[in-house]
Amino acid sequence: MARYTGPVCKLCRREGMKLFLKGDRCQSEKCSFTRRAYPPGQHGQARIKLSEYAVRLREKQKLRRVYGLVEKQFQKYYFDATRRKGRTGEEMLGLLESRLDNVVHRLGFAVTRSGARQLVKHNHVLVNGKRVNIPSVLLKTNDKIEIREESRKIAAVVASLAQVERRPMMSWLELDKANFAGTVKGPIVREEMNEPEIREQLIVEYYSR
Numbered sequence: 629m630a631r632y633t634g635p636v637c638k639l640c641r642r643e644g645m646k647l648f649l650k651g652d653r654c655q656s657e658k659c660s661f662t663r664r665a666y667p668p669g670q671h672g673q674a675r676i677k678l679s680e681y682a683v684r685l686r687e688k689q690k691l692r693r694v695y696g697l698v699e700k701q702f703q704k705y706y707f708d709a710t711r712r713k714g715r716t717g718e719e720m721l722g723l724l725e726s727r728l729d730n731v732v733h734r735l736g737f738a739v740t741r742s743g744a745r746q747l748v749k750h751n752h753v754l755v756n757g758k759r760v761n762i763p764s765v766l767l768k769t770n771d772k773i774e775i776r777e778e779s780r781k782i783a784a785v786v787a788s789l790a791q792v793e794r795r796p797m798m799s800w801l802e803l804d805k806a807n808f809a810g811t812v813k814g815p816i817v818r819e820e821m822n823e824p825e826i827r828e829q830l831i832v833e834y835y836s837r
Contacts, residue, residue: 717828729763736792
């Protein structure tokens, strides 16, 4: 399946905010958005008034890019959420946050979701003691995620865990740093998801038009 492979800093500039796609670089002076906080391209600095449709589209594109999904995948999560009992927007966020690659990132085993996706695809992650190499697997309460013993010396994993205290840990996750493991304690807490700011209702309105 096709996936964006260009410079991710352009995505932050296009959406007009930091999407934290490059980990610690986004917090440094090297961040492209900090230096050029306007959309890329020849007309990036022009003043453009967005229509209601454009505002909803940009919100959808922002969330899709945060999780590194193509449009077909993202649509699937939305339509799956519409079949659930809760609020569609929050259910969609719950599905996205339950992805294995996202949980590996949230636990601190990888600085970015793309790095977490690579760990999963290369067979470095176990779920409930079994090797899983599909990043989109949805985790449930009490599922245990751990890095294979043979993979615990990977420099990127060690470096990411060393900085885990600098990043917010979700209350619905529990990290056992010493054993390179973590557990899903329950459903996501919507109030904890504020980086970047997400307005899921605009995405619901975009797909409901």
